Amino acid sequence: MERRIDRIYQFVSEHANVTTNEVAKALDIQRTNASKDLNLLVKDGILQKSESRPVRYYVESQETVSGPAEKKVSKTTDRPEKKMLKQHAADVFTQIIGSSGSMRNAVEQAKAAILYPPRGLNCLITGPTGSGKTFFAHAMFRFAQAQSIIEEERELVVFNCADYANNPELLMSHLFGYVKGAFTGADSDKEGLIQQADGSMLFLDEIHRLPPEGQEMIFYFMDHGSYNRLGETGKNHYADVRIVGATTEDPHSSLLDTFVRRIPINIQMPPFGNRPPVEQIDLVRVMVAMEANRIQRKITITEDVVKALLGSVTYGNIGQLKSNVQLICARGFMNHMMQDEINITLNDLTDGIKSGLVQLSADRVKATDISPYLEPILVITPNEIDELIKTDSYELPYNLYDIIGDKAALLKMEGLDQETINHFISTDINIHLKSFYKDHGFTFDTETRLAEFVDKHVIEVSNRIATLVGERMNAQFQQNFVYAMSLHISSFLKKIHVGETRQTNANIREMATDYPAEFQVAREIRQLVEKEFHVEIPESEDYYLTVLLVSLREDQPTGKIGIVVAAHGNSTATSMTQVVRELLDVNNMLAVDMPLDMHPRTAFEKIREAAMQVDEGSGILLMVDMGSLASFNDEIEKETGITVRTLDMVTTPLLIEAARKSSVLGSGIDELYESLQGFRGYGQVALEEEAAKVSEKQAILAICASGEGTAQRLKEIIESPLKQKRMDFIEVLTLSVTQLKTEVPKFQKEYKLIATTGIVDPKIGVPHIPMEKFINQRADQIIDELLLENNLEIQEEVTMTFDSARKLCLDFMTDSYTFINPKKIIDPLWRLAESLVEDDGQSSNYAMMVNFVMHMAGAIERGVLNQPLEIDQATLDNYQEVTDNTLMNRGLNELESQIRIEFPESERYYIYQLLKNHAEIIH
Numbered sequence: 026m027e028r029r030i031d032r033i034y035q036f037v038s039e040h041a042n043v044t045t046n047e048v049a050k051a052l053d054i055q056r057t058n059a060s061k062d063l064n065l066l067v068k069d070g071i072l073q074k075s076e077s078r079p080v081r082y083y084v085e086s087q088e089t090v091s092g093p094a095e096k097k098v099s100k101t102t103d104r105p106e107k108k109m110l111k112q113h114a115a116d117v118f119t120q121i122i123g124s125s126g127s128m129r130n131a132v133e134q135a136k137a138a139i140l141y142p143p144r145g146l147n148c149l150i151t152g153p154t155g156s157g158k159t160f161f162a163h164a165m166f167r168f169a170q171a172q173s174i175i176e177e178e179r180e181l182v183v184f185n186c187a188d189y190a191n192n193p194e195l196l197m198s199h200l201f202g203y204v205k206g207a208f209t210g211a212d213s214d215k216e217g218l219i220q221q222a223d224g225s226m227l228f229l230d231e232i233h234r235l236p237p238e239g240q241e242m243i244f245y246f247m248d249h250g251s252y253n254r255l256g257e258t259g260k261n262h263y264a265d266v267r268i269v270g271a272t273t274e275d276p277h278s279s280l281l282d283t284f285v286r287r288i289p290i291n292i293q294m295p296p297f298g299n300r301p302p303v304e305q306i307d308l309v310r311v312m313v314a315m316e317a318n319r320i321q322r323k324i325t326i327t328e329d330v331v332k333a334l335l336g337s338v339t340y341g342n343i344g345q346l347k348s349n350v351q352l353i354c355a356r357g358f359m360n361h362m363m364q365d366e367i368n369i370t371l372n373d374l375t376d377g378i379k380s381g382l383v384q385l386s387a388d389r390v391k392a393t394d395i396s397p398y399l400e401p402i403l404v405i406t407p408n409e410i411d412e413l414i415k416t417d418s419y420e421l422p423y424n425l426y427d428i429i430g431d432k433a434a435l436l437k438m439e440g441l442d443q444e445t446i447n448h449f450i451s452t453d454i455n456i457h458l459k460s461f462y463k464d465h466g467f468t469f470d471t472e473t474r475l476a477e478f479v480d481k482h483v484i485e486v487s488n489r490i491a492t493l494v495g496e497r498m499n500a501q502f503q504q505n506f507v508y509a510m511s512l513h514i515s516s517f518l519k520k521i522h523v524g525e526t527r528q529t530n531a532n533i534r535e536m537a538t539d540y541p542a543e544f545q546v547a548r549e550i551r552q553l554v555e556k557e558f559h560v561e562i563p564e565s566e567d568y569y570l571t572v573l574l575v576s577l578r579e580d581q582p583t584g585k586i587g588i589v590v591a592a593h594g595n596s597t598a599t600s601m602t603q604v605v606r607e608l609l610d611v612n613n614m615l616a617v618d619m620p621l622d623m624h625p626r627t628a629f630e631k632i633r634e635a636a637m638q639v640d641e642g643s644g645i646l647l648m649v650d651m652g653s654l655a656s657f658n659d660e661i662e663k664e665t666g667i668t669v670r671t672l673d674m675v676t677t678p679l680l681i682e683a684a685r686k687s688s689v690l691g692s693g694i695d696e697l698y699e700s701l702q703g704f705r706g707y708g709q710v711a712l713e714e715e716a717a718k719v720s721e722k723q724a725i726l727a728i729c730a731s732g733e734g735t736a737q738r739l740k741e742i743i744e745s746p747l748k749q750k751r752m753d754f755i756e757v758l759t760l761s762v763t764q765l766k767t768e769v770p771k772f773q774k775e776y777k778l779i780a781t782t783g784i785v786d787p788k789i790g791v792p793h794i795p796m797e798k799f800i801n802q803r804a805d806q807i808i809d810e811l812l813l814e815n816n817l818e819i820q821e822e823v824t825m826t827f828d829s830a831r832k833l834c835l836d837f838m839t840d841s842y843t844f845i846n847p848k849k850i851i852d853p854l855w856r857l858a859e860s861l862v863e864d865d866g867q868s869s870n871y872a873m874m875v876n877f878v879m880h881m882a883g884a885i886e887r888g889v890l891n892q893p894l895e896i897d898q899a900t901l902d903n904y905q906e907v908t909d910n911t912l913m914n915r916g917l918n919e920l921e922s923q924i925r926i927e928f929p930e931s932e933r934y935y936i937y938q939l940l941k942n943h944a945e946i947i948h
Contacts, residue, residue, distance in 0.1 A: 029054060029408060030062045037063075037072060042081040053323075053406050117167040122311060123295075123304045131161065131292045138290045139169045139267075147247055147268040147287065149232070149276060152294025155344025158271040159183075161294065162228045165269060175225055175267075182222040186234040193236040198255045201242065207256025219252060223264040232270035233279035240284040243268070247287045297342040302395040309334055310405065312347050316354040317367075317405045320426050324354065324405045326369045329382060331403060333374055335395065336388075337381030339603070349378050355425050355454045359447060362433060376612040383615075384603060388596070429454070479511045479707050483518070486557050487511040490550050494574065497546045502577050508608045512685050513573055514554055515707035521560055525703070537571040547571040576689045586687040586694055587639035590675060591617040591632050592650040601677050611684045615639045633661050636669065644668035644694030646683055646701075648675040670698040679704055724756045724776035728765070728783030733894065735879050736760065738841045739782060755779070763900075763938055784876045785942050795872060830871035831855065834878045842882060844889040853923050854878045857916050861940055880939055888926040896931045904934045913937060 032052055037043055040051075049059040063082050066072040075081045118124050118132045138148040150158045166181040189196035194208065202217030218227060229235070235243065246252045247268065251260040268288075276285050297305065309331055317324045330353065338346050357369040371379060385392050429450055436446045487510040494502065503509075537544055547570035555562050592598040598616035605611060615635040619628045636645045645667050647658065658671045672679070682704050686697050725743055729736035736759035743757045756776065760768055765787050772778060778791050786793035831851060838847035858874040858881075887893050896904075913936065917928050928936070 029058065030065065032408070033059065033062050034066060034071065037066075037082050038084050041083045042075070043083075044079045044081055046079075048082075054408075055404065055406070117164050117171060121161075121164060122307045123300060126304055127295045127300045131294065134290050134292045135161070135165045136168065138269075138292075139165060139172065139174060144265060145169075145174070145267050146289050148270075148290035148292055149285075149288045150269065150271040150292045150294060151276060152271075152273070153296050153340060153342055154273055155342035155346075156294035156296055157343050158294055159228075159230060161292070162269050162271060166226050166228075169226065169267070179225040181226050181228055182218050183228045183230065184218050185230045186239075187231040193239060194255070196236070197239055197242065200239070201252050201254050202262075203255035204257055207254070211256070214254070217254065219246065219264050219266060220262065222266045224266075226267040226269060229268065229270045231272060233272040233274040233276075235280075237281060240281050244281075244284045244287045297338050297346060298391075302391075303398050305335055305395070306331065306398050308343060308346060309350065310403065312350040313354065313403070314405045316350065317407050320354075320358060320367070321407045322365060322367055323407070324357070324367045324369065326353075326403045326405075327371070328399050328401050328403075329371055330369055330374065331399060332385050332392075332395070333371070333378055333380075333382040335381065336383070336385030337378045351425065352454065353378060355429060356451065358426055359429055359433070359450050359454070362430065377606070377610055380606060380612065384599070388599075425454070479515045482557070483515050484511050486554065487514060490553065493549065493553070494546060497549070498542060498574075500578055503610070505609045506577050509573070509577055509685055509688070512608075512681060512707065513570075516682060516685075516704075517562070517566060517569075518554075518558060518560065519707060521562065533568050533572055536575075537568040540571055540575055543574040544568075544571045547574060572689055585613045585641055586643045586697055587636070587641060587645045588614040588648060588680075588683055588687060589617060589632060589635045589639060589645060590614065590648050590680060591619060591628070591635075592675065593619050593621055595620050597650070601675070601680055604677055605681050605684045608681060609684050609688070611688060613639060613641065613687060614684060629657055629660070632657055633664060636661055636667055637665055640665075640667050644670065646687065646694065646697060647671040648680060648683060649673050650675055668694055670694055672698070672701055678707060682707075722756070722776045723754060723779050724758050724772065726769075726772065726778055726781045726783075726787070727757060727759050728762055728781060728785055728787065729759070729880065733759070733761075733883075735876075735883060736783060738837070743782075761935075762942055763935075784873075784880075784939060827871070830875050833875055834882070837879055838882045842886045845882060845886050847882070850882065850885060850924060851878070853920055854881050857881070857920055860916055861913055877939065880936065884928060884932050884936065885924065885926055887932070888928065893929045894931050894935055896934055900934065901930060904930065904937065907937065910937050913940060 029052075033048055036048060036051060040047075043051075045056060045060045045063060048054075048063065049056040052059070063072065063074070067074050067082070071084075072082050073085055074083075118135070121128055121132070123129070124132050134148070138146045150161055152158050163181060166175065169175040170177055170179070184200065186196065189199060198207070198211075198215075198217065200217050201219055202215050203211050204214050205211055229243075242252065245260075246264075246266075249260065250265065251263050253260050254262065270288065272279065276288075276291065297308075300308075313324055313326060334346065334349055334353070337349055341348070352375065353369055353373055354367070356375075357367045357373045360373055361367050371382075385395070432450055433446055436449060441449075484507065487507045490510055491502075491507050494506075537547075544567060547567045550570050551562050551564075551566050554560075590598045590602050592601070596618055598618050602614055602616040605614065615638060617628070617631045617635050619631075632647065636647070639645065645661075647661070647669055649671060651673060658669050661667065662669050672683075679701065683697070683701055686700060727736040727739040727743070729739070740757040740759055747755055747757070758772060758776070760772075762783075762785055765785075769787055769789060773789070778789065780792045780794055781787055781789070782794045834854075835847045835851055838845060838851075855874070855878060858877045862873050862877055884894075910933075914933070917933060917936070921927055
C-alpha cells in the first residue's frame, strides 16, 4: 500500500507550486493531514515552500511561479525519492501513536535494546491484554532491520509459550529442537526455533508460561550462546539470537529471579485508559482508516460513535478497541453496502458497544478531558494513513467485507428481504470476529473476572455443559452462556449447602413443558453437575435449567425486568454495573451515582428518570446501598405507574444474580424480589464463615517515616469520625516505612486491612488514600466513601497548587505541634523540600513536599523537647555506611544553623528513608 506522504511527494513533483488545498483536494485527503505531511517533507529538505501567501510547495529542482512577491529558485540536482523513503523507514517507531507521548519511554528503551553494542540487549515487554505488546515487538524487529543490525531477508521468529504450556517436553523440543530417538515419533533430527532465529530475533509471547526448566535453558543460552537439543547431553550448538519476551503478568512473581535478572530492559505498555485523550482518538482514527483502506470507501463516524468506542474499552485495551471498530465498520458496510460512503451512526452499534457511551458519560473527568479533541463528524478517506507495521496479532487473515458482500448477494438471489439478510449477516459477523479473537487467546479475560465470584471448577463444568448443549441442540446461544450457566449452578449449589429447598413455580413448570428438547438436555446437565460435585439435586431443578436454556438462546423476546442501581459516591453504582455488563452483556440495567453532596430530591429525580428509561413493562427492581433510599419506592410507582420493588445493601454478587435472573423468561418481579432476599452469594459456606471471622477485626494502616509523629496525627484524624459513627471495630494502626516488609504480613493475619494511608502505598491490594486527602478534606466523608467501596474515587490524586500545599502544611503544624512557630519555619522547610525532593517530570510533586515538610516539622518539635526518635545500633551502623545522603546532610546542616536545632543520626536516618522511598517510587 502506497503511503500518504509518498503520494503527496509524487503529486508535488509532478505539479509544481501547489497549495495545501490543491493537494488535499486532488488526493482526497484532509487538509490538516496534507499540511502536516507537506511541512514534514520541508523539514526533511525534500520539498521547498514559498514565503508568499498562499504558501506553495515545490521540489528543489523546480522554479516558482513568476510574480512580484515570488522568489526565483535556481535549478539544482534532483534529490532522489529514495532518500525520503529511507529516512522514514529508518525509524518505524514514528509510525506508532504516542511515540512522543505515552509511548516515548518505551520507544527509547526499545532503541537502546536494539542498538546497544555489541549484540543488543534482551528485553521483556509487559502490559495488560491487548495493549500492543506483539505489535511493539514487530516494530523493534523492523527498526533493527532498518538500522542494518538484522539482515533485510530475515524474519522475526514468533513462539507463543502458552500453546504448549501443559507439555513442557514438546515446548522445549519446539524451542531447541531434538535429535533422532529423543521421544516416540522423533524419526530424525530437527532444529528448533532458536536455530531458526540465528542472526535474527526470537519473540517469546506469554513467556510466563515457560516452565522453570525452560527458563533455565533460556537463561543459560543468554549467558553462553550455546544450547543442546532434546535428547543431547552436551552444549553442541551455537546461535546469535536477540530475545524479546512478552507477558501480562508481574515478571517477579511469574518468572524465576535468575531469569529476570538476565533481562536488563523491561518495556511497559500503557493500558488504553492511561493514554492521553488525543492518543485514544488517534487510535480510533487509525483503526477506522485501516478498514476504509480495505473497502476503498470513505467512512464517516459521528461524535457519539467515537465516544461509545472509547467508553466500551475496558480491560481489553487496544485489542478490544480494534475488535469493536471492526465490528461497527462491518455492520456499517452491511447497512450501506450499495452506497459510495459508509456513514456510521449509533444505529450501527451493538448494544454492548453502545453502552460505552453511558460509561464515558458517567466518567465525568474522562469525558471532560476528551471533549476538546472530538469533532462532530470524523471523516476518514481511503489511503489516508501512512503504511503501518503490517504484522498485527489481531489482523484478520481474510477480508470480512468480501464475506459480507458474497453472503448478501447469495441471499438476495434466494429472494430474502433486506431485514432477513441483515439478520443473517449480523450473525455471520459476530461468529467470524468472536471465533477469530477467541482463537488468538483474546477473550478480554472475562473468565478471570468471573472467577472472582465463582469457583473455577464450576466454570470448567459450565464449559463442558456448553459443549454438551452444542452437540445436542441445533440452536445459537448467547456469548454469555458459560457465565450465566456458571452463576446459575453456583447459586443452586449454595442453596443445597445451606439446606434451602425451593418449590417449583407453576409458571416455570408450565413453560418448561413447551420445550421438550431443552428439558431433556436440562436433565443431562443436572446429572452431570450431580456427578461432578457429589451432590443430590432435586429433579425440580430440570424445569429451571430448561427455562435458562430457552432464555440463553439468541434473539430472546424483550419485556425483561428492569434494574436500577443507586449508590452513594461519584462512581460506585457505575463501577458495579460495569462488572455485570462485562460478565453477562445485559442491557436492562442503569446506574445512578450519587455524590455525597447530592440533594435527596435530585437523587430521586435521577432514579425516577432511570426507572422510566429501563422499564419494558415487567416492572423495575431498584437496588440501593442504604435503606433510606427505599422510601422512593412508593413515590416512583405513584408518579410513573411502574411496579417497583426495592432491595437495599446492594453488592456486586447480588447485582450479578439479579441481572442473571431478570434475563430468564417467565420470572415475575415479585418472584425475582423474593428469590434475591435470601441470596447469600456464590461461595462455599466454609469460606463465608471464614470471611466473617476476618471482618470482625478491620483496620486502616497509617504509614510515615518513623511510625510516630505524622502517623500518630493521622490516626487521631481518622479515629474521630470512626468514634462518631460507632465503628469501634475498625482500628487505625501506625507503622514505620522501614518495617513494611516485616510487620504488614503480621497485620494481615490479625486484621482485615481495608485501606492504607501515609507517605507510601505498600501495594497490598487495598485502596491507598493519600495522607493529604485526609488532612485537606472531611475525614468522615472519606470514611463513608471507603465503606461504600468507592475505590476509584479514593485513589484519585488531590490536585494541589503552591498556595494550597503551603496552607495545608501550616494548618497541620498549627493543629499538631506546640513549640514550633509554623509561619517562621515554613519557608526554610519548603526550600529544603524543593532541593531534596526529586520531581517526577509530570507535576510539581507538591504531595511529596507536603509529606516531607510535615515530617520535618515533627523532627524539629522533637528536637525542641530533646525527645528524638530512636533506632537500634545495627540499623545505625548500616546507615552510617550510606554514601548517597550527602545532599541531604548538607541541607540539614544549613537548616540546623538557621534554626539552631540539631538533627541526630537517628532523625537523619528516618529523613533519609522518606526521601529514598520517594526516589524508588519515581524510578
